[in-house]
Each structure stands twice: as structure tokens, then as C-alpha cells.
Amino acid sequence: MSVSFQSTRLMLLVLFFSLFGSGCAATLHKNTDLLPAEEYLKDDAFPHFRAYPIEQAREIFALDDDAKAFVAKATQGLHSDEDNIKMLIRRIFSRSELDLIYTASANTIASDTFQNASANCLSLSIMTFSMAREAGFISEFQIIDIPEYWTRRAGYSILNGHINLRIKSNNRANKKVLFEKSFVVDFDPVSGADQFISRDASVPVVLAMFYNNKGAEALMKKNNDLAYAYFRESILADDGYPGAWVNLGLLYRKIGLYDFAMNAYQKAIRLDKDYNTAWENLAILQKHLGNVKAASDINRRLDAKRNENPFYHQMLAEVDREKGRFESSIHHYERAIRLNRNQHEFYLGLASVYFEKGDFKNSKRLLNTAKKKAGKSKVADIYVNKLTALSNFIASAHIN
Template sequence: MKHTAILLSAFCLMILAGCASTTQKLVDNPNLHFADQAFPGFRQVEIESEEEVFALDDYMRDFVDKHTFRVEDPKQRIKKLVAGIFDRSHMNLLYVSDANTSARDTFHNRSANCLSMSIMTYALADYAGMDVSFQDVQVPEFWTRRGGFSLMNGHINLRVMPRNEHNTTYVRKGGMEVDFDPMIFKVRFPSEGISKRRVLAMYYNNKAADFLVRQNYAAAYAYVRSALVAEPNLSEAWVNLGVLYRHNEMLDEAEGVYNLAISINDNRSAQENLAFVYRMTGRDEQAEAIMAYLQTKRTSNPFYHYMLGQEELDQKHYQDAIEHFREAIRLNRNQHEFYYALAKTYYQMGDLVATERYLRLAKRRAIFDQDEDRYQNKINLLTQL
């Protein structure tokens, strides 16, 4: 089966949020792997600076001041600010997986994914005088489908602590871990601290993936190049660069950066994309060896079966799609997306009874209000048929 995998920040979804673990090899000179001449016009793309991505305006400062006014205890200040961010009555924030926006745009658009929410919260908490750090959460491989691509998602969250003042030291700071994906609270995944610079690279990488899906290759190259200049060891960005090269028939260059991503942290998406290049260049035996290895690593991952089901659904192979979605549910019964995928499949097959059944099951497991409302609207439309 041919996959066109691409990393997306992820849960933060989107196209790349980064789920890299400990680096094994350092990339000293990313410029050696760029192909500027192949993407004329990329220098005309305006890339947001780090200051612009994390900038606050007066409305955001007022929001912080309002929620921390007259709260002297640093731990209570953290709780009040975080509660204000989560409180829909204050900001009415909606979770949108591909909303890759700056702190300011996230605040005013009131829609975000975990990466943009984390960036916004970092900026707000920093202004409030708190110590804030990003954490890369080691979630299982998780894919979504968009524009014919399989998008690999990573996940990050925040650690917020009282800031030590010149005359005050907190022996036990008692900070908070702030996570914008409620599913993470059901399973405790390991995490590691990452730099603000790395998060900026993830943001650029997500933007690159967005443009790649839209086939705006000059903009995609501009953003993924910026991601790798900011953080040369972000393996997911090398994968996205490889996908970009492959879509521009630069197979040798794609193969090179896929191997580079693998050398950094044994990146599985890079391995799968490398297998795809091997198939395209007649090296079927090497491709099959990679895919067999990945299969042994992925069979117990429900999101892998979900991705395969989505690909079968795209090709109108309905029974095969159903088998994959059912296997995903067998492995994890709490993901509303799995039930919705079955509902879509049965709808395409003309089975409206099964469609409604799985829509109701999806609604029952929905976490966010907008997902629950979306499923109810679809159920209402079905009952009118």
C-alpha cells in the first residue's frame, strides 16, 4: 500500500508537532541539504520572526491583568490565569487541529491546536511573570488525513512554575502541567523539556505542511527551510522536506533527507517515505523490508489501523476500511474519530441505520462541544431523509 506520509505538528496537528525523542546524531550544516534553486520565489515568502510568533497586544495584556489582579500568591496566580484560558465563557476557544497561528492570532481567532494554544499560553504566562517551559510528549504514532496526505501528529504541553524573585526562592514550586488535549490525561505519557527555539521550528514546520497540502511549494519550502535553520535536528522537518522534494520529482534529494531524519532518531515516518522512494526507483526488496519492520512495530497501535482505514475509504474500498476501523476500536474504544469514520463508511455504502448508530457512538465519546454539536447536526440531517 502506498502512503504519502507527512508529519504535522501536530496534535497540534498538525503537520508537525514534533514527537522526536533523544537525538542520536547532530546535523551540523543543514545548508548542505537545501535546494534553493528548485523553488524560485521562496525568498519572497514573509516568515514570522520569533518575536512576532510570541508577541502580545494590549488586549492580551489586559486579559492577564484581569485574571491575576490582586492575586499575590504566585501559585494562585498560575491557577487563576490557566483557569481563565480554559474557561470558554472568557475566550470561547475552539480546538481546531490545523489552526497553526501565532499567539496573537490564536487569542483573537479563538481557535487553536495544541501547538498554537501552547505558544499563546507561554506568551501570556511569561508576561504574567511565571516560569514557563515547553514539554515534548511522547505519544504513540497518530495520523490524520487531509488533502490526500497522511499527516503524522506529535504533541507538546507546558510546565508553568512560580518565578524566583531576587529575594524569594521556592524550595517546592508546585507548578502546573498545562495540556490542551484532554485525552492525554487518560494515559500518562513520558515527556521531555524542549526549547522555545525548537517550538518555533515546529510552528514553521506545521506551516510548511499546510502549504505543502495546498501545493504551494515555494511557501512550503520557505517555511520548512526556516524550521531547519532554527532547529537542524528536528527530524520531522527533514521528513517534510523529503516529501516536498518527492512531489517535485527530486528523488535523490528526498532519499538523502529521509536518511538524515532516520539517523537523527530512527524516525518511522522517514522510513516509510524512504520505502516509497525505493518502490519508485525499482528497489522493491528494500522497500518491503522496511515496511515489514514497520508493520511489526505498528500492529498494536489503533491509530495506525485508523490511518489505513482512511486510505481504504479514500479508494472506496469500504469493507477493507470497515475492518481497519473496527480493529482500531477494538484496540481503543474511546476515540470518537474511529466511530465517525465508520459512520462515514456506512453512509457511502447507503446503510443509514448503521450510519446513525455510529454517529451516536461518536457523539457519546466526543470531548469538545463543537464535535458533539457536529455529530448531533449530522444525526438531525439523517432523520430528515
């Protein structure tokens, strides 16, 4: 991978979230884990970062009057907390009451999420957390340890993560509850989070994730000072969140601060020795610095670990397709399908490659398969439209 970081993995919490394991050997800078977070920062390298106003915690979680009225209406007239919680959740998801649109790049504060009705999973979860608290319920964030999963945007492979909420009644001290019921609210557009381990996430951790997302967006837009401002705020919110350290290291590497980049990656690894993205970015840096063997050792272990992950092959296939390496892209998509035959996105990706190759017969066949794999979901309707468009294209071009 080149220094241009076109294929570098960003820790962007789109859904919300993400390394490599115990066998990787790397030379770590002495005692960097003992330094306070501020010692890793390089303010003077980003002279304009203070010019950008950064959302503070109170603003991020605050609800405006319209959102508060929505909560009051959703929970009025019902007798039990359980009924009120269910009604609030139902209203939030109901398009007739709040036309929520999932948008991966929309990292917004709670009041803007409500007004715009467009946000990503993290922002939707923050809004719902605040609404549950407004209604008097206990609301807690949960990190979901999903497998590594990437999406492509603006030439980047973005490693996704996931977060959801658990809401329960705020029982008074004089109430004795033998079995307390809680409700999980999950905005993941691809279901299945219940298959994976969840762990509690504090508000400071969620703030760190929010700032990290905003920083990653700024980095992709080549606004280095704004990206630094957000990564810095993320680390100050919770310096135990490794994603921000990786992205800060990527930013440092981009502007040639290699020692600072090394320390940031190693800080992430000390926080999570199994953090593949930190190891991968460390390998990129090692290769750039001429430490080819160290980089090769890390990459070999990463490839061995990821080789059975179908989403890893999907990501490689998408990179190959963008670069016009169609045969290699087909190979990786086929490998992904062999590992998981039920992901309709794999068939769509492969259909796209065949379309770009001019093989419209295989493209149409694979689109049909993608539609079948999508089942009765709304995505299936999109495939129907794609198939119609492809059929019309084939007919107009007189292609057999």
C-alpha cells in the first residue's frame, strides 16, 4: 500500500465499530504506554485546529423542544413502563411518526438527528438514548463485537463497527422486581447483532466514538486540521478507545510525523493486542520506513487470520474492481461466496464486476441470485429495479 493511504483502513464507526493477535512481534517505543494522552498530541503541527468549534457532550445528547414533545406524546396515556418503552421504540421506528433514514456518513447530534431524520447507527443510538432518558427510563449503550466488515467510500476501505441500546424501567427503590425486562434497540440495517457478544459502553466511550467518526469524515475530505481537532477530542474524552489512536496515527503518517504515528499505533495495540487495523497500519508505516521484514511478518499473520473472513475478501474484491483488476476481483468475490453463500451483497458486487467487463449475461444471473438471497426485505425491491434497468439496457443495445 502506498503512502497516499488510498487503501488504508479507517476506524470509522458507521454502524458503530473493530486486530491482530498475540503472535505478532513488533519493536515498541520504550515506555510510551506510561505517557499521559497529551504527550501523544502534536498541536503545533495543526495550527488551525482550534478555529473549529467542537460539539460538547451536553450539545451532543441534548434534545430540542420538538424531540421532547415527541417523547411526551409517545409515552402518554399508558399505564406500565414496559408499555411506554415499547410505544416509544415503536414510534421512533415508525416512518409515519419520524421518517428516519439510515445514512452512513451522517454523524449528527441528537437534536439534528431528530430534525433531519437522517443519521448513522451511532447518531440514531445517541438520539434514542436521550429520548429514553427524557422519558425517565434507564438507557445503556452496548458495543457489539461483530466480525471485521468493510465498506468502500471515497477510495477508502472503512472498517465498520456496531453499537446498540438497552432500555429498561427505572424502578423505584420500593419496587421489588424478580426478573427485570429490558428492550434492545438496534438500528443496524443488516440484522444479526444478537449473534455476537455485547459489552457495556460508557458515555465517555460513546463520545470518543462520535468524535472519531467526525474526524474520519474530515480526514476523507482532506481537512487535516479538523480531523486532528476531532481525533484529539476523542482521545481526551476517553483515551482507552483504540480506534481514535489508529486514525490519529494515520493522520500523523500522512503529514510525515512518523514517530508520532508509530507511538499512536502502538498505543492502540497496547489497548487491544488483537486490534487488526492497528497492526495493519503499523505494517504500512514499517514498510514506508524500510522495515520490510517487520511489515511482511505482520501482513502474513494478518492474512492468515483474515483469510476465512468473507468480508475481507469482499473488501479486496472491491479494491480490485476500482483499480480495474477484474479477474482478481472475481476471484475474491467467489471466495467470499464460498465462505458465506447467503450475503446478497457478494452477488451484487460480482454482478457489478461482470457488468463492467461487458458480460451482461452473468451480471443478470447474479443480480437474480442477489434478489433471491435478499428474501422479502426492502433490498429485494431494489434488485427488481436493477434487473429491470439491466434488461432494458440489454434490449436497447441489442445484446443477446
